[in-house]
Amino acid sequence: MIKQYGVSKRLSMARFTQVVLCVLALHANVCAQQLQWFNYQDNYPRNMATDAQGNVYVTGTDEYDNNNQNMNVFVRKYTASGTLVWERKSTTPFCCSFSDSRGIAVDAQGNVYIAGNFQSRIQFDTTLLESSYSDIFLAKYSSAGTLLWATSLYSSTEFEGDEFVSDLNIDLQNNPVLIGTFQKEMRMDSTAIFPAADAPVSGMSSYILKASARGSWLSLERLDIHLAYSLEIDASGDYVVGGTHKSHVMPHYYTDPETGESDTSYIEMYDIALAKYASGGSLLWNHRYGSADLQDHLYEMKIDSAGNAYVTGYDVPPLGPAATERVVFTKINSSGTLQWTKAYQISGYTPGDSFICTEVAVDKDPHPVFGGQFKGTILLEGQAFTSVSSRDMIIARYDQNGNMISAFTASGTGDDVLSDMVVGSDNSLYLTGFTYPYSSARMGSVAAATTPLHFISKYALMTTPVQTVLGYTLIDAANGQPISELEEGDTISLATLHGKKINIRVNTDPPVVGSVMMMLNGKARTDNTAPYSVKGDLDGAYLPWTPAPRKYTLASTAYSAANAGGEEGGSRTITFYVAARPKPMPATIPLSEKFTMYPNPVLSDLTISVTRPLEKNIGIQIVDFSGQVRHQAELRAGESSKNIDLSKLPKGVYLLKMASGAERCTRRIIKE
Incomplete structure (x- = not known):
């Protein structure tokens, strides 16, 4: 030695x-x-x-x-x-x-x-x-x-x-x-x-x-x-x-x-x-x-x-x-x-x-x-x-x-x-x-x-391939087939999946690398064998995952050796959203059931996702408990979602007020 x-x-x-x-x-x-x-x-x-x-x-x-x-x-x-x-x-x-x-x-x-x-x-x-x-x-x-x-x-x-x-x-x-x-x-x-x-x-x-x-x-x-x-x-x-x-x-x-x-x-x-x-x-x-x-x-x-x-x-x-x-x-x-x-x-x-x-x-x-x-x-x-x-x-x-x-x-x-x-x-x-x-x-x-x-x-001398993460693919866990590519800012609608269990595949260049370390909303996982999947697999059979409606940040890095060892290669980070499957709507759908918001409590970005098509624009106000309007926005008819930046808003409890014509809706939000 x-x-x-x-x-x-x-x-x-x-x-x-x-x-x-x-x-x-x-x-x-x-x-x-x-x-x-x-x-x-x-x-x-x-x-x-x-x-x-x-x-x-x-x-x-x-x-x-x-x-x-x-x-x-x-x-x-x-x-x-x-x-x-x-x-x-x-x-x-x-x-x-x-x-x-x-x-x-x-x-x-x-x-x-x-x-x-x-x-x-x-x-x-x-x-x-x-x-x-x-x-x-x-x-x-x-x-x-x-x-x-x-x-x-x-x-x-x-x-x-x-x-x-x-x-x-x-x-x-x-x-x-x-x-x-x-x-x-x-x-x-x-x-x-x-x-x-x-x-x-x-x-x-x-x-x-x-x-x-x-x-x-x-x-x-x-x-x-x-x-x-x-x-x-x-x-x-x-x-x-x-x-x-x-x-x-x-x-x-x-x-x-x-x-x-x-x-x-x-x-x-x-x-x-x-x-x-x-x-x-x-x-x-x-x-x-x-x-x-x-x-x-x-x-x-x-x-x-x-x-x-x-x-x-x-x-x-x-x-x-x-x-x-x-x-x-x-x-x-x-x-x-x-x-x-x-x-x-x-x-x-x-x-x-x-x-x-x-x-x-x-x-x-x-x-x-x-x-x-x-x-x-x-x-x-x-x-x-x-x-x-x-x-x-x-x-x-x-x-x-x-x-x-x-x-x-x-x-x-x-x-x-x-x-x-x-x-x-x-x-x-x-x-x-x-x-x-x-x-x-x-x-x-x-x-x-x-x-x-x-x-x-x-x-x-064969140039050593610099291992890197190319992107992500949404996978149907039942049959292992791709559903769609997953890009920055995409929203996964549980309604359009029709009950499918999903997983996410990490795509690398070359297709086989030493390992891939994945970080989903701060939780780390390392995969040493292809396919490299966010929620894991058993001998190539993807494990099913039903994500909760919220905002997700996914970061992955390729390595030349197993267990995130060897040389660190290229990485890729994206943010995507999951929208809940809506409940059956009555003939007259109240404004409160035409959207969902997440996350709550919120740290920075609040997402308002539309669950039913909007016929009119919706006015949005963030109001503190003294009645002061701290933020205003508008969700226009035809839009599927709206992201509101609340990073500069002080910590506390606020009211989210929405109005569309004569309809009104109020929700409580917590700013962390």
């Missing part, structure tokens, strides 16, 4: 690169997605980003060069329709170099930044970068693919530290910002940082490194989150950092199998950690999330437009078998307060089964989308998903309250692994990753591959 811990720490950051999924063949359990295009590649995609025009950028590691024993990096630009615009690759003119691209971001002008690690040498066009150990590179391309500059952090052979990039983002000043991990020592000019005193046994600590848009290094600082993986920048320019932090060391007592002697080892325990910092570096908050007896780890974190953070990760007992590992989805608000957590694991685990969700994105609604891969059977909110190949990809979409909206799996015939996913400007979902062995039956008319096939694809 994930719990929240408050701590006071320094800076650390979270991945900005937007999320991309690749769907090979879809097995929709809750909803389907529409494939728009699919491309395959001959290298290993790592991360993706999109721009405001809908173009998609992919970066990663190129295939291994057996001749020179080198690995290089690449960046590609695709249009929103999947056309390759340009591709750029690094080169290595010498033997035995390694490089890996780990971050990509696009600035407001459409310039593309990529960042990663290299060892020995890496060359971008004519710019050669060198290092004796694992170093950081940062390169900038124009929107047309022209290299603007490339730089590394440090190249001195006297320095024995290793640095690794986790994520890259662009701040509101258009500066590229990197986060990652380092060992031993990290330098920027004369600035040096060293691992934290309480660093994990690996000696890893985290950094934040900022550069200018022209490629000069601006600042370097150590983060107090031991392993920083994700960097987001919110609408205010604040940095939100996500990662994993060593929380404590737990002793493990065991018996040495060789000597039979008792011994003790110490296990490092970890929590998920998030921190927010102002752009100037001052700490706003820093929190840990986890359980004292579990290892809690963060994979990725994204924020929505309101600054809420969505985290995917996992927890597992420190010595527990793989069957006990759980995938964790978590929402944390912009103040660092834990909102909800979802935890899932393999159902009926057998050796070799697995479930990993490494990616998260936020769509335009905004709803979080989680993605990963699994083998075996998993249950997500009661929906069972079973892999059909070695490993299948799975994508699950939730509302902001943690209710699952939809989920689907995607697979070829072998291993299908998601590398990244991102939501584009048109709310489409992009995916990238690899599959092996390749199946042309599931992925298109490309020749079968004997090595892993790496792909990028685009899917139309």
Whole structure:
């Protein structure tokens, strides 16, 4: 069970690169997605980003060069329709170099930044970068693919530290910002940082490194989150950092199998950690999330437009078998307060089964989308998903309250692994990753591959219907058939119903929603299943209702989940009236029997409803007991009713006097 811990720490950051999924063949359990295009590649995609025009950028590691024993990096630009615009690759003119691209971001002008690690040498066009150990590179391309500059952090052979990039983002000043991990020592000019005193046994600590848009290094600082993986920048320019932090060391007592002697080892325990910092570096908050007896780890974190953070990760007992590992989805608000957590694991685990969700994105609604891969059977909110190949990809979409909206799996015939996913400007979902062995039956008319096939694809992300109340229908409860639509200001005449028992149906869009909450004259009722009826039903058979003559106010709201849960949708409020069935009238009908009035006592509106056609106009007066006329009105021949606004009338007892020719009628009314 994930719990929240408050701590006071320094800076650390979270991945900005937007999320991309690749769907090979879809097995929709809750909803389907529409494939728009699919491309395959001959290298290993790592991360993706999109721009405001809908173009998609992919970066990663190129295939291994057996001749020179080198690995290089690449960046590609695709249009929103999947056309390759340009591709750029690094080169290595010498033997035995390694490089890996780990971050990509696009600035407001459409310039593309990529960042990663290299060892020995890496060359971008004519710019050669060198290092004796694992170093950081940062390169900038124009929107047309022209290299603007490339730089590394440090190249001195006297320095024995290793640095690794986790994520890259662009701040509101258009500066590229990197986060990652380092060992031993990290330098920027004369600035040096060293691992934290309480660093994990690996000696890893985290950094934040900022550069200018022209490629000069601006600042370097150590983060107090031991392993920083994700960097987001919110609408205010604040940095939100996500990662994993060593929380404590737990002793493990065991018996040495060789000597039979008792011994003790110490296990490092970890929590998920998030921190927010102002752009100037001052700490706003820093929190840990986890359980004292579990290892809690963060994979990725994204924020929505309101600054809420969505985290995917996992927890597992420190010595527990793989069957006990759980995938964790978590929402944390912009103040660092834990909102909800979802935890899932393999159902009926057998050796070799697995479930990993490494990616998260936020769509335009905004709803979080989680993605990963699994083998075996998993249950997500009661929906069972079973892999059909070695490993299948799975994508699950939730509302902001943690209710699952939809989920689907995607697979070829072998291993299908998601590398990244991102939501584009048109709310489409992009995916990238690899599959092996390749199946042309599931992925298109490309020749079968004997090595892993790496792909990028685009899917139309089905816009979540915004549930709403459209209106109301008066129903004959005996047969369930509609009588008429019920609109604002309508009067239901019991005389014209001829003894029918009625009910009122609430009409929604879509026709089936999570639930509808109805409020009739202040009395609430919630219906979780269609038809949504004001007075209830039994398996679709409407319960009968004979309403009392009066004024009614009906307000209904649709929700995405049962019991008025999930996201609140559209509502509709109407006022309607019910007129009594008149008694049989004598040949000469006195004025007092030609109308009815309600409500009495009255709070604001008094309705006078005609029960028999009027041949003459009726004059109406509201008179207090001193004889003073407080209100006058006229009910004209041919009118069926008259509403009189008494909201400004003081509380008390009054006389309603009506006159039509020589006829007179007086009623007492109480104003509340």
